[in-house]
Amino acid sequence: MAYQEIYQPLHTVIGSGSLAEIPGLAKRIDCKKALVVTDEGLKKIGTLKMVTDVLDKEGVPYETYAEVRPNPTCAMVRAAYKKFTEGGCDYLIALGGGSAMDCSKAVSIMATNGGDVKDYEGVNKSKVKGAPMIAINTTAGTGSEVTLFYIITDEERKVKMAMVDPHCLAYAAVDDPEVMAGMPPSLTAATGMDALTHAIEAYTANGHYPFCDGLALEAIKLIARFLERAVVNGRDMIARENMCWAQYMAGVAFSNAGLGMVHAMAHQLGGFYNMPHGQCNAMLLPHVMEYNKSINKKRYADVGKALGIPIDAMTIDQAADATIKWIVDISKRINIPALKDSKFDPKDVPTLAANAMHDACMAANAIQPAVEDVEATFMAAYNAE
Ligand SMILES: [Fe+2]
Structure with missing residues (x-):
């Protein structure tokens, strides 16, 4: 070993x-x-x-x-x-x-x-x-x-x-x-989704290992319990303190295990359109998970369990789908904007996808995508309801 x-x-x-x-x-x-x-x-x-x-x-x-x-x-x-x-x-x-x-x-x-x-x-x-x-x-x-x-x-x-x-x-x-108590709800939401993306990408990165797995899953549990509370009431110090722990653990997890295709693509949206990093991740996360699902579904089921989804009565496929749906739903509840309502322009997709292929985070993704896969994932995020 x-x-x-x-x-x-x-x-x-x-x-x-x-x-x-x-x-x-x-x-x-x-x-x-x-x-x-x-x-x-x-x-x-x-x-x-x-x-x-x-x-x-x-x-x-x-x-x-x-x-x-x-x-x-x-x-x-x-x-x-x-x-x-x-x-x-x-x-x-x-x-x-x-x-x-x-x-x-x-x-x-x-x-x-x-x-x-x-x-x-x-x-x-x-x-x-x-x-x-x-x-x-x-x-x-x-x-x-x-x-x-x-x-x-x-x-x-x-x-x-x-x-x-x-x-x-x-x-x-x-x-x-x-x-952190003075952070507005939109920033709390975006940075919280960034932390959730760190935990999920670290847990499913091709370089994941037990130390990071433990940190990532505990971070996911805390984010599921406390992110929405912190968005709704910024002065909820119990929620704020638990989000501190969650984001710290997710940070150590991804700093060591690596990230993946969500961040590789989000960096391009941030660099090209100056969009907030956490929002970019939140817009892309469910669509990259859909792309990676064939390899990661067992681990997505673990994520779902940490989120509090009752996965025991589900097949692995159902659990992975329920996990992705949970992420779509919380993004709506905490008012993450849609990619189609941003400065994103589909005509830029070939450039964005080509640059994402060279981003340092892409190497840790569970699947090494073709540039066409990255283009299709940008468009799936753009066309999302
Ligand atoms: Fe990030």
């Missing part, structure tokens, strides 16, 4: 009040000044202040780069890196969902490896560990605070570059549901 290396952050703090641990985590590393990387929205709603208040209280020096936007670009990474070097920073505090984390990971790698962000597209392209990063998650979905992936949009080629690199793993991950 081959051996398996497991990747995760060195330290993790999860639960209400976790932000208070940040100065202590910062003091444990031999660094002088942080660059806090976040976005305008989190600055505006006061989440950045929640963090800087904690840093100020303990006298932790920092600079701030608060200009990350969704689907971060090479230009944003270069601007953040400039602030990092000119500000005399030597570690990062990333505050956000996937975008701020991804931008920080890119800066972390450039800080110790030099070069440009584009040099690191692909698998294991950096030579040495990045600058330390404390990753504070503000959404219950991306899992970006735990993963060894980051995604940067190359604005010239209009593609999302996927980087897979253990050197970008966070020194510490912080998941505090208090900072």
